[in-house]
Amino acid sequence: MPTIVVDVMPKAELLDPQGKAVTGSLARLGHGAFQNVRIGKRIELTVEGEVTDAVLAEARQIADEILSNSVIEDVVSVEVADR
Template sequence: MPTIVVEVMPKAELLDPQGKAVAGALARLGSSTFSSVRIGKRFELTFDGPVDDAVLAEVKDIAETLLSNAVIEDVVGIHADAL
């Protein structure tokens, strides 16, 4: 069955304590390559039917109202997953 992926990240200007913790752990484990880490959410919505504009519009609405908090998060991606 088709799956649509929704990607949500914390707004860029906000502090991301989880990301900072992971970045700190990377440095302690000897990996100095990465200057910052940010952590967000990835949703997979599975349904029965074709991936058409109506479904994508419905997912966009759901992503912005239910799957993310518009005050602190941005929806950074919505795409059909080739599963």
């Protein structure tokens, strides 16, 4: 069965407290080359049958309306996973 992957990230202009905490931890552990970490979420939607343009459009709509909070997050990609 094909899988559609939705990637959601916090809006760039907003503070990412989880990312900031990880950035600090990396520096304390000696990994100072990484100056900024942003943490988002990945959602996998398993599709029964073929992924048509209509199914992909429906997944984009679901990503925008249900899977993300448009006030604080951006849907950065909706695509069929390479498996």
